[in-house]
Amino acid sequence: xxxxxxxxxxxxxxxxxxxxxxxxxxxxxxxxxxxxxxxxxxxxxxxxxxxxxxxxxxxxxxxxxxxxxxxxxxxxxxxxxxxxxxxxxxxxxxxxxxxxxxxxxxxxxxxxxxxxxxxxxxxxxxxxxxxxxxxxxxxxxxxxxxxxxxxxxxxxxxxxxxxxxxxxxxxxxxxxxxxxxxxxxxxxxxxxxxxxxxxxxxxxxxxxxxxxxxxxxxxxxxxxxxxxxxxxxxxxxxxxxxxxxxxxxxxxxxxxxxxxxxxxxxxxxxxxxxxxxxxxxxxxxxxxxxxxxxxxxxxxxxxxxxxxxxxxxxxxxxxxxxxxxxxxxxxxxxxxxxxxxxxxxxxxxxxxxxxxxxxxxxxxxxxxxxxxxxxxxxxxxxxxxxxxxxxxxxxxxxxxxxxxxxxxxxxxxxxxxxxxxxxxxxxxxxxxxxxxxxxxxxxxxxxxxxxxxxxxxxxxxxxxxxxxxxxxxxxxxxxxxxxxxxxxxxxxxxxxxxxxxxxxxxxxxxxxxxxxxxxxxxxxxxxxxxxxxxxxxxxx
Amino acid sequence: xxxxxxxxxxxxxxxxxxxxxxxxxxxxxxxxxxxxxxxxxxxxxxxxxxxxxxxxxxxxxxxxxxxxxxxxxxxxxxxxxxxxxxxxxxxxxxxxxxxxxxxxxxxxxxxxxxxxxxxxxxxxxxxxxxxxxxxxxxxxxxxxxxxxxxxxxxxxxxxxxxxxxxxxxxxxxxxxxxxxxxxxx
Numbered sequence: 001x002x003x004x005x006x007x008x009x010x011x012x013x014x015x016x017x018x019x020x021x022x023x024x025x026x027x028x029x030x031x032x033x034x035x036x037x038x039x040x041x042x043x044x045x046x047x048x049x050x051x052x053x054x055x056x057x058x059x060x061x062x063x064x065x066x067x068x069x070x071x072x073x074x075x076x077x078x079x080x081x082x083x084x085x086x087x088x089x090x091x092x093x094x095x096x097x098x099x100x101x102x103x104x105x106x107x108x109x110x111x112x113x114x115x116x117x118x119x120x121x122x123x124x125x126x127x128x129x130x131x132x133x134x135x136x137x138x139x140x141x142x143x144x145x146x147x148x149x150x151x152x153x154x155x156x157x158x159x160x161x162x163x164x165x166x167x168x169x170x171x172x173x174x175x176x177x178x179x180x181x182x183x184x185x186x187x188x189x190x191x192x193x194x195x196x197x198x199x200x201x202x203x204x205x206x207x208x209x210x211x212x213x214x215x216x217x218x219x220x221x222x223x224x225x226x227x228x229x230x231x232x233x234x235x236x237x238x239x240x241x242x243x244x245x246x247x248x249x250x251x252x253x254x255x256x257x258x259x260x261x262x263x264x265x266x267x268x269x270x271x272x273x274x275x276x277x278x279x280x281x282x283x284x285x286x287x288x289x290x291x292x293x294x295x296x297x298x299x300x301x302x303x304x305x306x307x308x309x310x311x312x313x314x315x316x317x318x319x320x321x322x323x324x325x326x327x328x329x330x331x332x333x334x335x336x337x338x339x340x341x342x343x344x345x346x347x348x349x350x351x352x353x354x355x356x357x358x359x360x361x362x363x364x365x366x367x368x369x370x371x372x373x374x375x376x377x378x379x380x381x382x383x384x385x386x387x388x389x390x391x392x393x394x395x396x397x398x399x400x401x402x403x404x405x406x407x408x409x410x411x412x413x414x415x416x417x418x419x420x421x422x423x424x425x426x427x428x429x430x431x432x433x434x435x436x437x438x439x440x441x442x443x444x445x446x447x448x449x450x451x452x453x454x455x456x457x458x459x460x461x462x463x464x465x466x467x468x469x470x471x472x473x474x475x476x477x478x479x480x481x482x483x484x485x486x487x488x489x490x491x492x493x494x495x496x497x498x499x500x501x502x503x504x505x506x507x508x509x510x511x512x513x514x515x516x517x518x519x520x521x522x523x524x525x526x527x528x529x530x531x532x533x534x535x536x537x538x539x540x
Numbered sequence: 541x542x543x544x545x546x547x548x549x550x551x552x553x554x555x556x557x558x559x560x561x562x563x564x565x566x567x568x569x570x571x572x573x574x575x576x577x578x579x580x581x582x583x584x585x586x587x588x589x590x591x592x593x594x595x596x597x598x599x600x601x602x603x604x605x606x607x608x609x610x611x612x613x614x615x616x617x618x619x620x621x622x623x624x625x626x627x628x629x630x631x632x633x634x635x636x637x638x639x640x641x642x643x644x645x646x647x648x649x650x651x652x653x654x655x656x657x658x659x660x661x662x663x664x665x666x667x668x669x670x671x672x673x674x675x676x677x678x679x680x681x682x683x684x685x686x687x688x689x690x691x692x693x694x695x696x697x698x699x700x701x702x703x704x705x706x707x708x709x710x711x712x713x714x715x716x717x718x719x720x721x722x723x724x725x
Binding site for chain 1: 568571603604605607608609611612615616658659661662664665666669674675677678680681682684685686696697
């Protein structure tokens with residue numbers, strides 16, 4: 001007991017000693033070797049333009065959508081230089097890596113694992129893959145241009161002096177996906193992933209059955225939350241996988257029953273019996289990643305939304321009619337996000353904002369979707385009825401999204417609607433903590449979305465109203481009728497408090513914002529529709 | 541984000557606090573837990589629990605040093621988990637070794653320390669560490685706070701394992717003398 005006293009005493013020593021000991025002895029960061037002075041971008045640009053474009057279209061749209069990994073993975077996307085917060089290496093666009101950055105990764109993939117592609121693709125493909133996998137997400141994000149095929153003899157995967165590379169879990173999943181769908185990918189790759197085709201190919205090619213806890217059948221996408229080990233517990237690569245029983249699904253979420261603060265751990269596949277819709281329209285079921293293109297509101301899952309790494313979420317595919325937003329919130333969920341354009345592979349559709357000059361969104365069939373319709377008042381009562389049209393709803397981290405081409409300027413790239421009862425949204429998004437409360441009487445509602453814009457673009461009022469914020473401000477709040485307020489942020493305002501504006505009036509101009517995404521389209525207008533002038537969510 | 545801002549978020553019950561704390565110190569806390577548990581999954585869970593506990597304890601707690609605060613919670617949680625696992629199955633790890641090594645400093649037949657508050661003992665250790673050269677203090681903390689193995693701690697401070705072991709033995713001896721002068725024997 002006495003040495004335990006000392007043990008405890010040491011445990012309680014000055015925190016400065018604790019932190020400094022770790023910081024002072026932090027291992028040195030990996031060295032990045034500049035192999036040649038000539039930027040490989042220049043070398044490769046001319047030669048590989050055609051290939052690069054093809055690959056960028058076929059791969060970049062998908063590979064670039066790598067999800068934010070959990071806390072241990074390489075791309076914590078932290079901008080902090082604190083050595084505790086990130087293990088990523090420093091890199092610039094002209095860096096050439098002659099050795100993979102020795103960062104901590106989750107999966108190991110070897111050249112031999114490439115399977116189909118090893119035998120059926122030309123070198124250019126591998127160079128691209130090599131370039132891609134050699135970099136961490138944060139390194140790629142630091143690149144000022146879109147991926148371009150790397151220089152010959154530098155990035156050729158199989159010719160590297162090492163034969164083992166480590167990549168992030170989600171990247172491994174992507175790679176695996178390519179391996180499975182190799183033949184299809186080799187042909188004409190659609191700009192959007194076809195879930196049905198995905199499922200079909202997957203099922204044909206892999207004669208295994210993936211079973212999670214309680215024998216719940218799992219799909220490929222669940223691999224994002226899986227570890228693969230042999231009987232002795234040694235981690236296997238995807239290529240070494242012999243049967244699905246070697247996969248351990250380890251994703252879970254802490255959830256509480258409505259009205260309870262008692263959190264229990266739920267795994268993928270778990271159903272929460274009491275959390276069911278009162279209507280026949282929806283029930284809680286396991287998230288099926290490779291879902292068919294259903295439009296029925298039957299897919300609402302708890303315990304791990306595969307494909308959205310780091311996000312333990314709930315996905316809803318709303319039916320075209322008969323399901324309204326209000327029900328979703330009040331009858332089942334404390335809050336929910338609308339992810340109209342997550343850009344992920346399991347986002348079946350997109351809805352664009354019509355040049356962000358007016359408020360309607362154009363749905364898949366040309367119908368108008370008005371975000372204001374999604375608002376409820378302070379009592380949790382629906383202000384207006386609304387139908388969700390083919391909207392893919394889910395809880396996801398907006399940081400997961402990336403935009404990949406100039407065509408996306410003007411598009412909504414993420415959106416969500418949240419209520420103030422969901423006091424732990426961020427933690428929930430990171431898969432940490434479940435909601436602790438459910439819809440109370442003073443329900444406050446915010447619908448918000450971001451729109452990509454070029455720097456200096458005009459931002460317009462989305463409706464008539466009175467300005468509540470000063471000029472030259474970074475955001476504008478307008479009070480509209482019906483107790484609705486809008487916030488436009490990410491701009492320099494040209495209107496001042498007390499001004500009356502009409503829909504379409506210029507209220508400011510966009511400014512560059514650091515979003516952590518590559519590319520030049522880094523102005524983002526953040527809109528919010530609110531039931532109160534100031535929100536506790538965004539801090540404005 | 542600065543620590544003070546994160547703490548403010550905690551205090552204002554803003555859920556972003558957890559996210560930011562997780563992003564900034566999740567890896568660090570994970571390393572702290574991993575040193576004790578030697579198991580990735582357990583460590584992951586430990587970090588999750590840490591963030592939950594931080595959320596529950598701030599306020600009223602007002603951590604002056606957020607990293608250290610989270611690290612302490614992590615370590616406590618990890619040790620709890622370690623003890624739990626150990627109760628089920630006796631295993632190895634650094635913790636029992638550290639107990640053994642530290643027993644040199646406070647002999648079992650001591651009776652004086654029973655009359656002293658744990659807080660005073662902590663203060664004495666703090667004083668001792670304060671007067672220790674930084675590199676030695678780091679080594680000591682890595683070994684006895686972070687529960688790194690001698691070779692792991694040695695590698696971090698740039699010493700050979702043997703050298704580190706000798707240095708640690710000397711520090712322990714000094715600590716023994718230091719505590720002895722304060723009536724701990």
